[in-house]
Amino acid sequence: MQDSKKTYSNNWFNTPFYHILYKDRDYAEAQLFIDNITEYLNLPENAKVLDLACGRGRHSIYLSKLGYNVIGADLSKNSIDYAKEYENDTLHFEVKDMREPFAEKFDAVFNLFTSFGYFQDKEDNLLALKAIKNSLNDYGFAVLDFMNVHxxxxxxxxxxxxxxxxxxxxxxxxxxxxxxxxxxxxxxxxxxxxxxxxxKALTLEDFENLMDEAGIFLLDIFGDYKLHKFYKNESDRLIMIFK
CATH class of the missing domain: 2.20.25 (N-terminal domain of TfIIb)
Known part of the structure; x- marks a missing residue:
């Protein structure tokens, strides 16, 4: 007898199950990182911040509470629909492909918690980096927080x-x-x-090559959310500051 169950295998990031599986992620640690990185960047008061691939907007909301003007952007319409309930005068959300630059310019662009490298084509990773660079104002910085694949x-x-x-x-x-x-x-x-x-299992060397192609200046590298030095075989994260 044939199994009557339907099988669903598309759009994982657009399902509620994605958020259920990862609901116990350490958001206290994430907020500590955001505190540390915004202090390190010395962002101006009321800085314009883009949280790129923001998911349901938890970190955008926290950035807004720190006093910044925040736009959270994500490709998942379901996630953005959920996040929009938290909008206010200094917090907005929109559906956006990270390969497309924003018309407006930002003091900081954050791409946090391994929200990069999901494209099949290397050229798409390059387009995404160029879009981040082109979304920064003259004094802006980008922060890309990726896993340490090693x-x-x-x-x-x-x-x-x-x-x-x-x-x-x-x-x-x-x-x-x-x-x-x-x-x-x-x-x-x-x-x-x-x-x-x-x-994509992108190493620091891979990012350096992509950034060279994109005309990006890699300014600093950290290995964890307390902004300690990056060590290839030991660090939990690969955090890159660039412009």
């Missing part, structure tokens, strides 16, 4: 199961053709879901 690959957990909100997520991870892949399979209300995240 450490991630060394510590990759091949298989695990997580139960969140009564949903059992079966997760597999592997490296293939220069990408880190994560397959997420689960059942919900008699339907079967099968999604795969695929992010």
């Amino acid at each position: 450490k991630v690959i060394q510590n990759l957990v091949p298989e695990e199961t997580k139960e969140v909100n009564g949903i059992v997520f079966h997760i597999k991870r592997w490296v293939e053709d220069g990408y880190i892949l994560k397959n997420i399979v689960f059942e919900f209300e008699d339907d079967h879901f099968d999604f795969t995240e695929k992010v």
